[in-house]
Amino acid sequence: MNTHTSPSHGTVRSEIRDRIAILTIDNPPVNAGSHAIRKGLIEALQAAGDLRGAILIGAGRSFIAGSDLREFGAPLAWPELPDVISACEEAPFPVVAAIHGVALGGGLELALGCDYRIATEDARLGLPEVSLGMVPGAGGTQRLPRLTGRIAAVEMVCGSTRITGTRAASLGLVDALAEGDLLDAALTFLAQDRPKRVVAQMTVPDEDPAALQAACDKALKKGRGRPNVAEAIRLVQASADADVAAVLADERAVFQRLRLEPDASALRHLFFAERRAGSVDGLDAKPRALASVGVIGGGTMGQGIARACLGAGLPVTLVERDAAALDRSLSALCDALDARHARGRLGDAALAAQKAALRGATDVADLTGCDLVIEAVFEELSVKVPLLEQLDRLLPENVVIGTNTSYLDINAMVADLPGRSRILGLHFFSPADVMKLLEVVRAEATADDVLVTGLALAKRLGKQPVVARVAEGFIGNRIYAAYRRRAELLMLDGAAPQDVDAAAQAFGFAMGPFAVSDMSGLDIAWAMRKRQAATRDPKARYVTIPDRLCEAGRLGRKTGAGWYDYPETRPSPVVDAVIANARADAGITPQPFDAATIQRQLLIAMVNEAALLLAEGVAQRPSDIDVTLANGYGFPRWKGGPLWWAAQEDPAAIAADLDQLEQAIGHGFARGPVAETLAALKD
Numbered sequence: 191m192n193t194h195t196s197p198s199h200g201t202v203r204s205e206i207r208d209r210i211a212i213l214t215i216d217n218p219p220v221n222a223g224s225h226a227i228r229k230g231l232i233e234a235l236q237a238a239g240d241l242r243g244a245i246l247i248g249a250g251r252s253f254i255a256g257s258d259l260r261e262f263g264a265p266l267a268w269p270e271l272p273d274v275i276s277a278c279e280e281a282p283f284p285v286v287a288a289i290h291g292v293a294l295g296g297g298l299e300l301a302l303g304c305d306y307r308i309a310t311e312d313a314r315l316g317l318p319e320v321s322l323g324m325v326p327g328a329g330g331t332q333r334l335p336r337l338t339g340r341i342a343a344v345e346m347v348c349g350s351t352r353i354t355g356t357r358a359a360s361l362g363l364v365d366a367l368a369e370g371d372l373l374d375a376a377l378t379f380l381a382q383d384r385p386k387r388v389v390a391q392m393t394v395p396d397e398d399p400a401a402l403q404a405a406c407d408k409a410l411k412k413g414r415g416r417p418n419v420a421e422a423i424r425l426v427q428a429s430a431d432a433d434v435a436a437v438l439a440d441e442r443a444v445f446q447r448l449r450l451e452p453d454a455s456a457l458r459h460l461f462f463a464e465r466r467a468g469s470v471d472g473l474d475a476k477p478r479a480l481a482s483v484g485v486i487g488g489g490t491m492g493q494g495i496a497r498a499c500l501g502a503g504l505p506v507t508l509v510e511r512d513a514a515a516l517d518r519s520l521s522a523l524c525d526a527l528d529a530r531h532a533r534g535r536l537g538d539a540a541l542a543a544q545k546a547a548l549r550g551a552t553d554v555a556d557l558t559g560c561d562l563v564i565e566a567v568f569e570e571l572s573v574k575v576p577l578l579e580q581l582d583r584l585l586p587e588n589v590v591i592g593t594n595t596s597y598l599d600i601n602a603m604v605a606d607l608p609g610r611s612r613i614l615g616l617h618f619f620s621p622a623d624v625m626k627l628l629e630v631v632r633a634e635a636t637a638d639d640v641l642v643t644g645l646a647l648a649k650r651l652g653k654q655p656v657v658a659r660v661a662e663g664f665i666g667n668r669i670y671a672a673y674r675r676r677a678e679l680l681m682l683d684g685a686a687p688q689d690v691d692a693a694a695q696a697f698g699f700a701m702g703p704f705a706v707s708d709m710s711g712l713d714i715a716w717a718m719r720k721r722q723a724a725t726r727d728p729k730a731r732y733v734t735i736p737d738r739l740c741e742a743g744r745l746g747r748k749t750g751a752g753w754y755d756y757p758e759t760r761p762s763p764v765v766d767a768v769i770a771n772a773r774a775d776a777g778i779t780p781q782p783f784d785a786a787t788i789q790r791q792l793l794i795a796m797v798n799e800a801a802l803l804l805a806e807g808v809a810q811r812p813s814d815i816d817v818t819l820a821n822g823y824g825f826p827r828w829k830g831g832p833l834w835w836a837a838q839e840d841p842a843a844i845a846a847d848l849d850q851l852e853q854a855i856g857h858g859f860a861r862g863p864v865a866e867t868l869a870a871l872k873d
């Protein structure tokens with residue numbers, strides 16, 4: 191056996207069996223396609239001699255989980271991936287990629303550069319480069335359409351979707367599915383004297399031009415018109431009608447340019463930040479068992495949490511106050527599952543399995559067999575505290591209890607409970623089966639294994655966890671409140687709501703703050719302001735405008751009017767009048783704000799609040815803030831999150847923005863350690 195190694199990550203082992211070279215890629219833990227792997231592959235292929243074929247296969251749990259992103263911020267060293275692919279294509283014998291686990295990005299491009307692909311049914315294949323601000327750079331946009339057609343290729347490349355081995359076989363992306371041992375299957379496949387077949391020389395299948403155009407339009411819209419999405423579409427389109435060598439060179443040049451641009455750097459930052467956010471530094475505990483879940487409260491959140499758990503294969507017992515409420519919740523839940531089924535998002539078997547895994551109850555004593563119980567009842571201490579007390583008394587010690595409170599003080603809520611160490615916050619976002627973010631709240635008494643059980647739940651549900659300490663609004667809602675407050679003060683001082691919304695959207699937010707408020711309802715924040723009225727500092731600036739709108743019944747979309755008039759979403763003369771009155775009452779002469787100032791002021795409000803809560807220890811690390819905003823609040827991913835954005839700006843401009851923020855907020859302004867926070871982000 192020959193072994194090819196190099197000083198950087200990974201090894202390629204080469205073994206010849208019956209004139210077939212078996213090249214095993216071994217770069218634990220995920221076989222990332224590093225420089226050493228590329229070099230090892232080229233050397234092994236060139237040293238191969240007189241062979242009937244070669245098989246590329248991954249050691250451990252995957253083929254290749256993608257390129258090593260750490261290499262992407264700097265010049266790439268020879269050999270690059272296209273060099274390895276050329277060696278596969280130029281080899282005088284057929285090369286087969288034997289795929290298990292994942293084949294992503296450069297891993298899949300390498301497989302596409304082989305003559306044949308064989309995969310396990312549950313393998314996952316995808317080209318995630320577009321979600322990282324780039325385009326595939328080693329022929330992905332050219333070889334994939336030759337196998338699948340351009341429609342499927344556009345969908346897969348632009349959506350950065352991962353497909354199973356089974357689906358890949360149905361699209362023509364893999365040539366055979368392996369039953370039993372993968373290497374044996376690949377050896378058997380090659381034993382049938384396969385001819386050499388270079389994918390890049392194949393013809394792109396003809397497809398209906400209108401259907402192709404529709405797929406491209408849809409991908410561009412879904413990709414929010416980002417330049418890399420447009421480039422990916424152009425390149426896939428060109429696979430059919432241009433010289434393949436020229437388009438491969440074009441693709442490589444686009445990739446080399448995009449990988450060094452700000453969008454790609456920001457998205458790489460989020461990529462690493464998201465992986466880090468699911469861990470707690472210095473914690474070494476094992477999660478508890480997680481095989482069944484109880485959900486208490488079958489309202490908006492309870493139903494969404496139940497759907498998320500069912501979708502992840504976890505049986506759910508849903509508890510409501512009485513039989514009538516339970517009936518309503520269960521039938522709403524089943525209707526939602528039926529609707530998913532009708533839209534083709536849930537197969538027949540999955541629908542039946544999820545319904546069979548759902549049980550209802552009106553007594554929390556029925557939850558004793560669950561591993562985890564999540565309460566999502568009304569946001570009232572008088573409801574939550576007795577319920578938690580009852581759960582702690584009734585449920586066996588091993589059962590973990592989660593509360594989905596948005597704002598309440600979990601430490602105070604559980605202070606008197608003997609079992610408080612098994613309680614944590616699990617703050618889902620609405621709709622809970624769709625939104626990626628899950629704030630896992632570590633209360634003072636929460637045990638380490640309970641905390642990691644919360645993180646394991648997030649993983650099981652496919653959510654992005656962020657660990658927070660107890661604080662009003664935890665991480666996300668607290669930062670969002672500062673952002674919304676700044677938006678309201680900009681309005682009071684002279685900007686129209688539609689100007690603020692337009693500026694936020696132009697920055698890349700899916701919606702501006704006033705449009706969001708109309709969507710979720712103005713009454714939620716109104717109720718909170720009423721609760722806080724007695725303790726509010728009378729000297730602090732207070733914007734009365736939303737209170738006046740609520741008093742006039744303008745609660746948002748659900749009442750047909752809020753910050754805007756609906757259904758057409760038009761600025762409202764009624765709102766203009768309320769704003770004018772509020773300015774007159776406060777003696778304010780409105781001043782103009784341009785879009786850039788509005789954007790920077792909204793962002794700096796977030797950045798300042800983030801610095802404050804990091805200093806208080808509410809969040810673990812600056813990058814967690816970016817993960818929170820990008821996954822739960824529509825912050826444009828290609829800007830990397832508020833702290834990444836600020837860290838790219840001139841420090842003097844950020845300091846000036848902070849001064850302007852301080853002036854606008856006035857009495858009670860707390861200035862956070864922004865410069866230190868941004869410096870820590872770079873660590």
Ligand code: NAD
Pocket residue numbers: 486487488489490491492509510511515566567568569570573577594595596597617618619620
């Ligand atoms: P909701 O009013 O829609 O639902 C609450 C449900 O709890 C109702 O169906 C009610 O019948 C039931 N309930 C009340 N007391 C109960 C009891 N003792 N036993 C069993 N069932 C009981 O409220 P929601 O919007 O789903 O919010 C629930 C929790 O989730 C709150 O703590 C809220 O702050 C939090 N939350 C809400 C959102 C959101 O966007 N709605 C987001 C994150 C967190």
